[in-house]
Amino acid sequence: MRIPCVYCGERGHEEFAYLGDATVQRPDASSATAAEWHDYGYVRDNPSGSHRELWQHVSGCRAWLVVTRDTRTHAILSVEAARDVALSREKAAP
Amino acid sequence: MNDAAPNAHSAAPARRLGDNAPLRLAEGGLIDRSRTLAFTFDGQRYLGHPGDTLASALIANGVRLVGRSFKYHRPRGILSAGPEEPNALVELRSGARREPNSRATTIELYDGLVAASQNRWPSLKYDLLSINGLAGPIIGAGFYYKTFMWPAAWWEKVYEPLIRRAAGLGRAAGVPDPDTYDKANLHCDVLVVGAGPAGLMAALTAGRAGARVVLCEDDFRLGGRLLLDRREIDGRSALNWVAATEAELAAMPEVRILRRTSVVATYDHGTYAAVERVNDHVAEPPSHEPRQRLWRIVATRCVVAAGATERPLVFPGNDRPGVMLAGAVRAYVNRFAAIPGRRAVVFATNDDAARTVDDLAHCGVDVVAVVDARPQASAVMADATQRASARHISGGAVTRVHGRLGVEAVDIRAANGATARVACDLVCVSGGWSPNVHLASHLGGRPEWDATLAAFVARNLPERMDLAGAAAGDLALADAFTQGHRAGSAAAEACGFSAASAPIPLLDPESTATSPLWRVTGTRGKAFVDFQNDVTTGDLELAHREGFRSVEHMKRYTTLGMATDQGKTSNVNGLALMAELTQTSIPATGTTTFRPPYLPVAIGTLAGHHRGKEFRPTRLAPTHTWAKEQGAIFVETGLWLRAQWYPTPGEKDWLESVDREVRAVRSAVGICDVSTLGKIDVQGPGAAAFLDFLYTNTMSTLAIGRARYGLMLREDGFVMDDGTVSRLGPEHYVVTTTTANAAGVMAHMEHAQQWLRPGLDVTLASVSEQWAQLSVAGPRSRDVLRAVVDPAHDISDAAFPYLAVAEVSAMGGIPARLFRISYSGERAYEIAVPAGYGDALVRALMDAGRAHGIVPYGTETLGVLRIEKGHVAGNEISGQTTARDLGLGRMLSRKKDFIGRALAERPALVAAGRPALVGLKPVDRSLRLRAGAHLVAQGAEPTAANDQGYVTSVAHSPTLGHWIGLALLSGGATRHGERVRVWDPVRSGDTLAEVCDPVFYDPAGERLHG
């Protein structure tokens, strides 16, 4: 696979490390229930098709990336800097 | 490469045979007759020429029998002239360079080549194991699964050795390969796979447009089928066109031609793997050159012009030496000027084979009969037959082959059923051509059946890929040129170049008409579908009778297509026969899955330079050279090579050395390189809040110029790592990690920084490589440092107490960092200087310490010191232990959120009975404890049900004078003073130990302060 890093351009997948599902959100520590923490820690979907995933460009710029990938075809649909995604999510939160 | 005249094919008919090899034509062929190469096959010496393959040279020398088959040890000859060869597998070279299962059809001849046949015992001609042929029913389809099932214990002792001897392939060298293998990357606009007419045209078109082109050709010569067919392009020999095209491509600066290079795999997003046989065509690679090179090619566009593979016909005796593919026969007579026989029968289903009839007649081979399986007479075939003065049999079939070690005659059945025996020594067969769809199918696209072509063609191509020529099912040469041009233009244009149109060369007439024949019916005897794995029509019938209907099941049960050739000549015939048996259509039967690599690839090629010690990098500590001078014994810890201990003269074992080192630290001073610890610089206004989030304890309250022990959890609540956090300024911290977790902790921190806490203004940098850091430990440590740290810095206990940190200078102005932290429990410091000064620092400290009795110590002593103090390390921070398990529960802050806080509070992780850290002392103090031993209650049976924990770390404590251990014991914290049974079945240990506090030495921590 080739992943277009937002900072470095298209690079081979061997430069990246995979973490997993980028749709799970760390619960708010002040209010989260035990069940929410459990889901955050252990429950993941395994979609067939488009999936948002966290990758890190470990052998490159070290940026964490949110890669939207089709799990059936490996087509990379979009790549965003994880920090930008996280910041806009924080902004959107009430 | 131009070692033969380009117009060699057009030479006048050469009916005379040459003299150095009995079946070499006197003229023609793309071989260099000015040079002679000597080679041996099974010990017999033969001669050939540059331009030959081993197969062509054997044919020229009249060698027909080249191997024995896998299961039945049937005599086998050369079937093909390319990489699809299932039969002519040899052991190439000798000694450490011996390579089994090498295809004689692709081995380029060199002087001194040594090859041997496989699978024969005692000799190729008299193979005693060919009796397997009589025992056929025992080792038919599924024999792996049923014949040898009982008794199970016999499998390893009896069946497997027997089968391995009887049915096997070549022998590996058995010793390390002396050659090297390389790996490299290539990036291009257009990758063209195959340098036949379509590939050359595609490369030429894209190259002319200005695209960066990589052209890979499996063969050592460009031209593909133009090398083996006598064709005319623009009124001249096709070889002229090949030579001109090759010259034009070679002159283009952006075009790179890789000969002897097989593209073996397609990966996602335009990535391909190719194997270049850099030096397989010489006896030994020149020094500093690899034998093979594995290319990773990344291409914006790819044109696959990989050609097509001819299918054999399925009839009894179709595996006898002398039965050859019709196209391959053309290759031998035209390209190599070697005739595979003197009296030929051609048996085919298509007009393409008419070329074989013409070419055989052209070089003086007697074509006695042309058997066309098609009931409707083909004019093209009839004309060729007439030119060759041969008998023409329409709607006929070869029903039997006579001759034991090679073809002597065949039975030909005419359309009316009458059978006649015809003497011949060569049978040219063609069942049609299958496009090479592998590279187009590696990403999962299933090829589709094309009834007109009677072949599978690739559909649902990987993005960025195009097909041209025979690989696309365009079998006519005219189409190869047209489609090659189209694909080359499209590829160049997709890369932003504009391609000009070019005239398509004018060709001689051709016909590719074909009609399939999947098997000759109404016959008796073994008819082979898969030659290499010895799978017959009978095996497929048996599998079908036994209920194997799906193509994937049938393939595995019969092993059809599972040999080293992966069924290149057998899969389509096999599928068609399966369709017939299951009374379904071929498209409904479908194909099996295409997986890389297309050709067998040696493990050495995949490993490249990553062999032995070079399997992964070795990291050396900054004091490595100095430690080596001291005679240190080194140990691999992760990638690092660290000093394990420093033996001195007269010490009889490691224990004696380590005891001495420990005593020196406890009584005087010792020095140890701790640079391997991960060091991470944390800066910014958000640094304090960031570290509060990462560590279980609070770092924002840490005073500037102070250090604190820190504990990190994973989000699931288990301990991840520990280390020290030092504050150098209001917005500047430096933290350490364990050696093993340095990379993982860095990634974890970056994840927290960018994903979990993106709003914090904090910057991270790994500085592990930038600083050499030495631990100076022991009661005299300050005295030693006083002489090395520049005098301007006050390091008295008042100015620089336990857990103080300062940026200082040392050795006369070298910037340094000084930390008063202790792993040993003694007064201790760590001093860091820029990595390049590490060697100078260790020498300066040793000089300064000589008067104080300084000794260097290694990782063993480090371990003993920390076990005596009950400090946890990797053995205890195993990923399965919580902070409470390790006695560190007090470090879990209640006042803030941190990673792992919530899930660490789960009931099971705070349950009272969890294994917790304890110390162990053997009741009989003379006995040794062993890490890994399990703990059960005193007097209890040592069973899994009674298991109460295990010993994590042990050390011989010279301080206490006996062995001590750390262990995780159920409810351990409340069991101090109890005795437990320490059971070690692996090393026959069974002792009693006393449970105690894990801190064996100086529990009050008084020695830290001096």
Ligand SMILES: [Zn+2]
């Ligand atoms: Zn990057």
